Amino acid sequence: MKKIIHKASNRGKANYGWLDANYSFSFSNYYDPEKVNFGALRVLNDDTVQGAMGFATHPHDNMEIITIPLKGTMKHRDSTGNKFIELHTGEVQVMSAGTGLMHSEMNNSPSEEVNLFQIWIFPDKNDVEPRYDQREFDLSERKNKLQVLVSSIDDDVKNTLKIHQDALISRIDLDENTSFSYTLKSENHGLYVMVAEGEINIDNEILGKRDAIGISEAKSINIKAKTASELLFIEVPM
Numbered sequence: 001m002k003k004i005i006h007k008a009s010n011r012g013k014a015n016y017g018w019l020d021a022n023y024s025f026s027f028s029n030y031y032d033p034e035k036v037n038f039g040a041l042r043v044l045n046d047d048t049v050q051g052a053m054g055f056a057t058h059p060h061d062n063m064e065i066i067t068i069p070l071k072g073t074m075k076h077r078d079s080t081g082n083k084f085i086e087l088h089t090g091e092v093q094v095m096s097a098g099t100g101l102m103h104s105e106m107n108n109s110p111s112e113e114v115n116l117f118q119i120w121i122f123p124d125k126n127d128v129e130p131r132y133d134q135r136e137f138d139l140s141e142r143k144n145k146l147q148v149l150v151s152s153i154d155d156d157v158k159n160t161l162k163i164h165q166d167a168l169i170s171r172i173d174l175d176e177n178t179s180f181s182y183t184l185k186s187e188n189h190g191l192y193v194m195v196a197e198g199e200i201n202i203d204n205e206i207l208g209k210r211d212a213i214g215i216s217e218a219k220s221i222n223i224k225a226k227t228a229s230e231l232l233f234i235e236v237p238m
Contacts, residue, residue: 001218003203006035008210011046018053022046024194024212038214039190039238040165043120046210049074050113054106060097064121064163066150067093067105068232070196072114078103080130091136092149092169094161098128117194121236123164124152135161142171144178146233168235174198174225182233183220190216190238198229 012023012030023030024044025037042063049055054074067074067087074087078095079102086108087093095103107114141147150169151157157168166185174180184191193202194212201224202213215221216238223231 001203002216003205004038004214005205005207006212006214008208011210018050020048022210037122038192038236039216040122040124040167040236041119041192041234042122043118044192044194044212044234045118046115047118048113048115049107051107051109051111055104057102057104059100059102060095061100062123062126063097064123064165065095065097066119066121066161066163066169068117068119068149070115070117072112073108074114074116075106075108076103076132076134078132080132082132085134087134088136090139091134092161093134094132094150094163096123096128096131096164098123098126098130098164101130117196117232119169119234121163121165121167121234124166124237125164128164133161137171139173142173144172144174144180146170146172146180146182166237168233170233170235172231172233174200174223174229174231176225176228179222179224181220181222184218184235187217187219188237189235190214191218191221192234192236193221193223194232194234196230196232198231199226200224200229200231201226
């Protein structure tokens with residue numbers, strides 16, 4: 001088993017006034033040669049966007065982009081014809097940039113801030129037709145059990161959003177003193193675990209809020225919640 005630990009306090013940081021960003025991997029003006037990617041996982045940003053502000057129209061290509069609001073509501077517009085679709089907490093958004101598209105993501109509230117995770121994953125095929133999708137997920141369906149949010153477009157995993165990569169994005173909310181074992185698809189995959197809330201023991205490592213760990217060359221990973229905890233799992237090919 002191989003492990004890399006990314007403590008919350010060691011993330012890249014940028015504050016633009018309208019945006020307070022924390023970068024798990026090299027992004028924008030933040031560069032750390034030890035934190036460029038974790039396998040096919042390229043970006044995990046923890047963004048807080050002020051009211052009425054957001055990401056102006058900009059291009060993407062050949063990247064799978066996933067947005068998970070943790071607080072508040074965003075609105076999305078893109079060049080495929082989607083015009084300011086609301087994205088609420090409890091929903092997840094996926095976008096396959098493929099051959100290229102333009103999009104903007106704005107805070108839907110004039111005054112309340114939005115907090116979100118933005119995830120970029122390298123695709124397993126380039127120049128696909130751009131696509132967009134979003135879905136609401138029931139909070140109760142991840143109470144002490146794994147809730148898969150995103151899976152490969154080539155896999156028959158029901159009730160999930162689809163991307164062009166052999167990856168899985170999941171969440172689980174664990175009660176205090178509850179244990180959980182995560183089994184990976186194969187030993188060619190790695191698991192990146194972000195502690196959204198709480199404190200856990202994972203393979204004898206103690207991680208708190210917004211700490212993360214990447215584990216590879218393992219078949220399964222054992223986790224125990226020291227306090228009530230909310231976890232994000234990103235499983236990707238290494």
